Amino acid sequence: MLLMEVVVDRENMVAAFKRVLVNAGASGVDDMSVGELKPFLDLEWSGIKEELLAGRFRPSPVWLVEIPKPGGGVRALGIPTVVDRLVQQAVLQVLMSWGARRVGDKRVLRFIRSFLRAGVMMGGLVSARSEGTPQGGPLSPLLSNVLSDDLDGELERR
Numbered sequence: 001m002l003l004m005e006v007v008v009d010r011e012n013m014v015a016a017f018k019r020v021l022v023n024a025g026a027s028g029v030d031d032m033s034v035g036e037l038k039p040f041l042d043l044e045w046s047g048i049k050e051e052l053l054a055g056r057f058r059p060s061p062v063w064l065v066e067i068p069k070p071g072g073g074v075r076a077l078g079i080p081t082v083v084d085r086l087v088q089q090a091v092l093q094v095l096m097s098w099g100a101r102r103v104g105d106k107r108v109l110r111f112i113r114s115f116l117r118a119g120v121m122m123g124g125l126v127s128a129r130s131e132g133t134p135q136g137g138p139l140s141p142l143l144s145n146v147l148s149d150d151l152d153g154e155l156e157r158r
Contacts, residue, residue, distance in 0.1 A: 002104075002105045002107075003094060003104065003105035003107075003108045004052060004053055004105050004107045004108050004111070005053070006094050007052070007087075007090050007091050007094050007108065008049050008052050008053060008090070012090050012093055012094060013086075013090055015090075015093060016086055016087075016089035016090035016093060017037070017038075017041075017086060019089050019093075019138075020034060020037065020082060020085050020086050020089055020138075021034055021037075023085075023138075025079070025082075025085070026063075026079050027063075027079075027081075027082070028060060028062065028063050028079050028080050028081030028082065028084065028085075029060050029061055029062070029063045029081060029121045029126075030060060030081045030083075032081060032082050032083070033082070034082050036082070037082045037083070037086065040083070041083075041086075048083070048087075052087065052107075052111065053107070055106075055107045055110055055111070057087070057111065057114070058114060058118075059080065059081075059084045059087070059114055059115050059118040060080070060081045060083075060084055060118060061118050061119035061120055061121045061126045062078030062079055062080050062084075062118060062119075062120050062121070062136065062137070063078070063079040063120075063121050063122075064076055064077070064078055064079075064120040064121060064122040065077050065079060065122075075135070076135070077135050077136045078120060078135065078136040078137065078140070079136050080115075080136065080137040084115070084118075084137065085137055085138055088115065088137045088138040088139040089138040089139075091108065091111065091112065091139060092138045092139050106158065109158070112139070115137070115139060116129070117129070
C-alpha cells in the first residue's frame with residue numbers, strides 16, 4: 001500500500017477526525033466550524049478522497065491572524081479550514097508513524113507542497129506565501145521543524 005492510501009485509510013481518517021474535534025479551533029476562510037465537519041464529510045468525503053488519491057486536492061488559503069507576543073510584537077498564525085486540518089492531521093499521523101525520511105509517494109510530497117503554497121487570507125484578500133508555513137495547522141510543527149528543507153530538496157530533485 002502506498003503512503004497516500006494509508007493517509008486516506010478509514011481508520012487513519014477516523015482518528016484524524018477525532019483529533020480535529022478535540023482540538024476544536026476557529027473556522028478557516030470558508031467559515032465552516034468543527035461542528036459542521038461531520039455532515040459535510042458525509043456528503044463530500046468520497047470526492048475529497050478521490051482528489052487526494054489522484055493528486056488533485058487543493059487546500060484553501062489559510063486565514064492569517066496576528067497574535068500579540070508577550071514581549072511585544074506579533075506572530076502570524078495561519079488558521080486552515082477544518083477540512084484542511086482534517087487532512088493535515090491524517091498526513092501527520094502517517095508521517096510520525098512511517099518516519100519522514102521514508103516518504104516515497106510523490107502524491108504525498110505534492111500534497112504537502114500544496115499546503116505550503118496555498119496562500120494566506122488577510123483583510124479579505126488572498127495572497128501568495130513566499131516562505132515557510134504559518135503556525136496553526138496540524139502539519140505546521142512537522143513542516144517547519146523537520147521536513148521543510150528536506151521536502152524542498154526532494155521536490156526540486158524530482
